[in-house]
Amino acid sequence: MTSFSTDAAPLGTPQRSTTQSDAPHVPVMLEACLEALRPQDGGWIVDATFGAGGHTAALLAAGARVFAIDRDPHAVQRAAMLDHPNLVFARGDFRDLERLLAQHDIPAPRGVLMDLGVSSMQLDEGERGFAFRHDGPLDMRMSATGRSAADIIADTSEADLAAILYRYGEERHSRRIARAIVAARSQAAITTTGRLTEVVTAAYPSGPRSDHPARRTFQALRIVVNDELGALEEGLEAVARVLTIGGRVAVLAYHSLEDRIVKHFFKGSSRLTPLTKRPVTASEAEIERNPRARAAKLRIAEKVAP
Numbered sequence: 001m002t003s004f005s006t007d008a009a010p011l012g013t014p015q016r017s018t019t020q021s022d023a024p025h026v027p028v029m030l031e032a033c034l035e036a037l038r039p040q041d042g043g044w045i046v047d048a049t050f051g052a053g054g055h056t057a058a059l060l061a062a063g064a065r066v067f068a069i070d071r072d073p074h075a076v077q078r079a080a081m082l083d084h085p086n087l088v089f090a091r092g093d094f095r096d097l098e099r100l101l102a103q104h105d106i107p108a109p110r111g112v113l114m115d116l117g118v119s120s121m122q123l124d125e126g127e128r129g130f131a132f133r134h135d136g137p138l139d140m141r142m143s144a145t146g147r148s149a150a151d152i153i154a155d156t157s158e159a160d161l162a163a164i165l166y167r168y169g170e171e172r173h174s175r176r177i178a179r180a181i182v183a184a185r186s187q188a189a190i191t192t193t194g195r196l197t198e199v200v201t202a203a204y205p206s207g208p209r210s211d212h213p214a215r216r217t218f219q220a221l222r223i224v225v226n227d228e229l230g231a232l233e234e235g236l237e238a239v240a241r242v243l244t245i246g247g248r249v250a251v252l253a254y255h256s257l258e259d260r261i262v263k264h265f266f267k268g269s270s271r272l273t274p275l276t277k278r279p280v281t282a283s284e285a286e287i288e289r290n291p292r293a294r295a296a297k298l299r300i301a302e303k304v305a306p
């Protein structure tokens, strides 16, 4: 049976939530991750971003013992469904990797997988507030604690909002969108994804575009709400410390801000040596089966010094 711990508020008996989506999350670049992490050796592998457990299930099937982490309360239920004797699950943030390993008596792992960003379930559950395509409360908190996206939209100055959109969304029209948000919130608080999408879309200049106008704004807010880049930097530091010599870390990034951090960390670390000069990307066949794989960039590094 899967062993459990939750790092935050206890959730009670794992059970299927009525609000949970049935859409599966298809694991990205599974073969390449398995090849990098060598689960057949039977050592401990940390899946630092459990999600729906797609990568974990494959690692277990290939012979690994898996210590799985996720900060999302819903991941607990998915780990319970896997129900595997070689799986230990902890709810928590991968930036606390060392503490979580120690709490569970897990020895130095031979591999760590970080499949960054949001899962398909998080995007599909309208009430989590991650998606501009589903109306719901403007939340975006992976861990269901702390300040929500609605809080940030409500009390951030126009200049700071523009800076957030520019920096974390790489949004060219950041000032224009920030101005529109501040004008709209003075009429009525922006508390739903639907209203924010309307405001951003109306503020966007007309003309041909390849993307939904709200995509970059939503990305920026999600990164800030969850301190995703701070967690990634601290998480990578922790991974480099805890891996065994010869152990490997594989990171799947989905936008350039994440990938840049991973690339520079691997290059600059005295403990790690990168095994991928350029990031590995998904095949056209995989992208066709799983469009989410299109943006993925996989980088792998090996621990070479304590």
Ligand SMILES: C[S@@+](CC[C@H](N)C(=O)[O-])C[C@H]1O[C@@H](n2cnc3c(N)ncnc32)[C@H](O)[C@@H]1O
Pocket: 025, 026, 027, 028, 048, 049, 050, 051, 052, 053, 054, 055, 056, 069, 070, 071, 072, 075, 092, 093, 094, 095, 115, 116, 117, 118, 119, 120, 142, 231, 232
């Ligand atoms: C892309 S999904 C992982 C999907 C998973 N590989 C699978 O095959 O089902 C990313 C997951 O990482 C979790 N996550 C993101 N940042 C985290 C962090 N700092 N600590 C722990 N979990 C995190 C999210 O809650 C989400 O469930």
